Amino acid sequence: MKITLKVWRQQNGKTPGEFKTYQLNDVSEDMSFLEMFDILNDDLVRKQDEPVAFDHDCREGICGMCSMYINGRAHGPMTGTTTCQLHMRHFKDGDTIVVEPWRATAFPIIKDLMVDRSAFDRVIQAGGFVSVNTGNAVDANSVPIPKQDADKAFDAAACIGCGACVATCKNASAMLFVSAKVSQLALLPQGQPERHIRVKKMVEIMDAEGFGNCTNTGACEVECPKEISLENIARMNRDYLVANIAD
Amino acid sequence: MKLDAKIPEGAIADKWTKYKATIPLVNPANKRHIEVIVVGTGLAGAAAAATLGEMGYKVKAFCFQDSPRRAHSIAAQGGINAAKNYSNDGDSVHRLFYDTIKGGDYRSREANVHRLAEVSTAIIDQCVAQGVPFAREYGGLLDNRSFGGVQVSRTFYARGQTGQQLLLGAYSALSRQIGRKQVDMFSRHEMLDVVIIDGKARGIIARNLVTGEIERHFGHAVVLATGGYGNVFFLSTNAMGSNVTSIWKAHKKGALFGNPCFTQIHPTCIPVSGDHQSKLTLMSESLRNDGRIWVPKKQNDTRKAVDIPEEERDYYLERRYPAFGNLVPRDIASRAAKERCDAGYGVGTSKMAVYLDFSDSINRLGKKVIEARYGNLFEIYEKITGEDPYTMPMRIYPAVHYTMGGLWVDYNLMTTIPGLYATGECNFSDHGANRLGASALMQGLADGYFVLPITIGEFLSKDIQTKAIPTDHPEFEKAEREVKEKISRMMSINGTQPVDHFHKQLGKVIWEYCGMSRSAEGLQKAKKMVQEIRADFWKNVRVPGKADGMNPELEKALRVADFIELGELMIDDAYSRNESCGGHFREEYQTEDGEALRDDNNYAYVSAWEYKGENEQSVLHKEELIFENVKLVQRSYK
The missing domain is CATH 3.10.20.30 (Beta-grasp domain)
Known part of the structure; x- marks a missing residue:
């Protein structure tokens, strides 16, 4: 060709x-x-x-x-x-x-075609984790997790952090990326203790890094190579609201 | 040189527990003043950096990618082994230990492998606690599957993306420590040398890949977790950036290199489609749970797979190895595929492929079940080949996937340079001459979470009085000067050929003569060829652009220069080992039915090579392997 x-x-x-x-x-x-x-x-x-x-x-x-x-x-x-x-x-x-x-x-x-995506790392550093030190874990089967929840958490966790969602969004919003991590941990029992603080901190850093607002056009979901669902954004919005009301 | 593996005394099952209880500790107040450098952020590196940070050490972590989350552990598909016995099929720590020793064809160190099996269960617990979404049963408990070379189901998985999920777990733990300022993260940095002061590893020289700046970094100890060197073959399932540079530099500074010729050729990869090919893609071993491997019984059969009737198909693995069938270990499955293709039974346009067929399983279980198990792998296959594996069998062929060899380490994971550690794939330690499926993730996380953070205390506890050494120390200056000289020498050649030209040449030679089968004659020939490639490289390579800025061609050139040197050592190692074992198959040493023929009387040792200088012959040292708990037998999967 x-x-x-x-x-x-x-x-x-x-x-x-x-x-x-x-x-x-x-x-x-x-x-x-x-x-x-x-x-x-x-x-x-x-x-x-x-x-x-x-x-x-x-x-x-x-x-x-x-x-x-x-x-x-x-x-x-x-x-x-x-x-x-x-x-x-x-x-x-x-x-x-x-x-x-x-x-x-x-x-x-x-x-050329190379960009600096370290802002994504800083969003994760703000709260995209479960605070559990090595050696603190209980037996893996001591907390059963319904298969549907585990599967949904997996779907969100499949995000590869490439930034296509940001690149394709007219506002350069990072909501799909951030909400995928927030959702993964919100769907699992292990993520519950820090659920509120996590979403607040991650959103705060996301805004500080200069990502734009989400206007629900859904372009990110269309272009996501891992087909991360827009549902995650809805879940994060809900969690964010609840976390702020809870304060 | 006497190699002391520092294996603790006592019965095999007690060694680790007893040893752990006696390792000197570093108190929290002192940990704050001790700096540890971790190079590489895959499973071993990210887990080690995070855990050391949690313990209170000051950690500096480095990776060449734009983010620690991208290390190549992320691409591991199938799963991670652990002796949980959740499947109630008689699994135990001893069985995992035994399977790993046997799978490695009796060329690994018993004490290390037993420790690996012991800590395997804690890894699963840790990962679940981090929120790793492993596959589960409807009852909410974890699901297991089976992998090659074993007869139990002990493999935990997260669809076909287990490596991704485990790495993101380790990355999240690392990110937490970066956020807490316990770990200082240097992305887009490549280590180009290790700095040794008074006989101890005390820092590294790294190149900032964005600015091109050469930087000096001090650490009381240096941990390498930089992965395997499969890219010496040019085509492999490794990422494009995976390289040998960090461990090769350490080797040149005195760290012995263990079993360099032990490389794993994975049986199920998507075949090469043309000269443009830049890398190969693996189709997970888990597929062999439900896929059947076959070739036509007739040579040069050009019919479509679906047109070949059942009785004209040769399911050669099931025929040759009825006990393990399609789930024989990787080295055996790979050689069997090569044997069929070399004999003229291969399929596809290149004739260098065999079929991996799911039609039986789809008929038995339904398309939906197969899709749930392997959906993403089928998608990858379709994207690359344009063919639908639900309706026609996959074409697969072996490809370089993993390197069992690496820096020689003792029980503490310390190399022969005090204070320099090697973890994960970049050490030689646990897999002998062949690694079993789903054991790489296990070893990376075992080393990173549970072994190194403890064993490093042995060295650091004696260092609590040592103040941070300023980086204007003459040894830092010298190391930096050498790196800069090498770069400017490379930039000034301004020859006619791009870096890839030499890399491809090297890959072809190593694949042909030091790949799936080797012979003394071929290896001698290959050694000369590699020396010629090396001379040609330093005369004719062209590295465009400038050194003081982003320059991917320069990065490649620096890596390939090291691969060429490594290639020669791999050949020396393969030549010196006059036996066949695991992935090392010497044509002169095989049984009547073509299986690997070991020579335990003369070769039950780890070869550990010492670098003697440019154009000098490397010197072979041996660590005798002592088997007290496993009886050495001819491996049989029949």
């Missing part, structure tokens, strides 16, 4: 960026989207040019590191798919593909 790539190039967060156009003539449909970038970069290095910087690691859709905005959609055209799991068989010969970084105030650009 012949593919034309328009890729966002930006040296660092301080200098302005621009689109550059690259022509690839020998793209196989079995290639993953990132393998196409490997070929582009190989080419650029051989031409004494600087390769495109992009984040990626596991390349099996689970680490959450890859993060390209492809043709106006986070992680590209396929639903429930990360960029690294997107394969070229979903594009056509002669296609032009526009690739941009995540764009959000809370995710400053580092270089």
Whole structure:
């Protein structure tokens, strides 16, 4: 296949960026989207040019590191798919593909398609855990958990922290990400003692990091590669309200 | 050099308990002044950093990814073993210990493996307490499944994403300590050397991957938890960034390297589709619970799988190993697949694949049950291959997945450099010549949560008087200078080939000659080839851009330079071991029916290699393995 790539190039967060156009003539449909970038970069290095910087690691859709905005959609055209799991068989010969970084105030650009998502880490550090030191646990089967609850908690816990929800939201809201962690722990007995303080602290830091407000458009759920449900946001809103009333 | 494994006295079942009770302690007031560096934030690293932080030590944690949550433990699919005996099928600590020793083909250290089996149960408790959503039965209790090489169900799982859930549990514990300022987290940092002062590991040199700055960090002790080196093969199931650099630098500074040639080739991976391939994807071993592996009975059969009638299919694992069938250990399943493909029975366009077929299970249990068990794996398969495994069998082939070898450590998990520890996959310790499925997660968390935080007290308790050493110490300066010189040497080559060119070449040589089967002749040839690749690399590599900023090509180049050196050591190790055991299959040493032929009289030892300098032959030391509790027998899964 012949593919034309328009890729966002930006040296660092301080200098302005621009689109550059690259022509690839020998793209196989079995290639993953990132393998196409490997070929582009190989080419650029051989031409004494600087390769495109992009984040990626596991390349099996689970680490959450890859993060390209492809043709106006986070992680590209396929639903429930990360960029690294997107394969070229979903594009056509002669296609032009526009690739941009995540764009959000809370995710400053580092270089080209690479952004700084450490704000997510700081939200988790504020309360996305159960306070249990190593060695303090009781026997794992001493607290039975209904299968439905465990399954729902798992669905929320499947979030890979890639930031597609933020990138796709017109307000760059992080509600889906934050609510997934809040929900996971709110659904389990282990999460109950800190349920109120957790949601308050996480929301506080989420706001302080510069993420926008949620206006319930649901775009995040549509673009989430792990199909995290909007229900989690509703659950978090309820918990947040209850926690504030309880004070 | 005399290798002292420091195995405690006493009966095997009492060693750990008694030893724990006698390890010197560091009191809380002193812990506040003791700094520990942890490199890597996978299961072992995140668990160790979090636990050390909880105990009151000042911890600095490092990872090369943009967040500690992304370490490659996250990609582990199938599960984690623990001797809980929740399934009431006769499991026990002793059985898990025995299975692990046997599965490792009798090349691991009894005392370490027994400790691993002992702490396995506490891991499950800890993870559940953190909110890890393991699979449950309708009664609300935890569900188990079976894995290769064992006859009990002791594997806990969270759909096909167990590694993700366990890592996020450890990450949340780590995040809590970062929030409490007990742990200082350095993401997007790569360790490039260890600093040794007066014979003890006292810090690291790290490169800030965003700014390119070379930084010095002091620690009273340094814990490496940097994972395996499977990417020496270029194609593996490891993440793109997984590398050997930290342990290789430690090796060059004096830490012995244990069993470097013991690598695990996983039998069920999605086959290579072309030259563009950048990595391989695993299909979890758990699939072998319900999937049947077969090839056509006819050579070069080009019919579609569904058109081949039952009687013309060869379920070769069930045929050769009736007792364990499709659930034989990984090394055996991998070699059996290679044997069939080499003999011309392979399937798919490349003919380098076998079928993993779920139709029987779907007929027996219904599509819904199979979907609940393996849905996400089937999805991954379909995304990569464009084929639907519910209606046509998966095509699979073995791929590099795990490295049993790693830095040699004693019972305390300390390397031969005092104060330098290695945990998780980056040490050699628990899996011998072959790791059983669902045991990597167990070992990572055992080391991180329950072993290292205790055993490190042995070293640190003698260090309570040691003040933090300022990083303008000459040894820090020297180490930093060496790192900088290496980087500028690399940048100035300005050759013609990108880094991947050399990495792919190296991978092909190691896969061909030091992969699933090895021979003395092939290994000798390979050694020369690797030396040539190395010379070529340092003459012709091109690293674009600048060193003082984000430069992924430079990161790769630094890693590949180390992989090339490691490759040579793996070859030396494979050449020196004149027997077959576990994943190390020497063609010269096999039984009449093609099984690995061990030589316990001469090779029941851990090979521990000492680095002697550039272009010098490494020196082999041996730790004799003493088996007091397990009788050495020919492994049989028939």
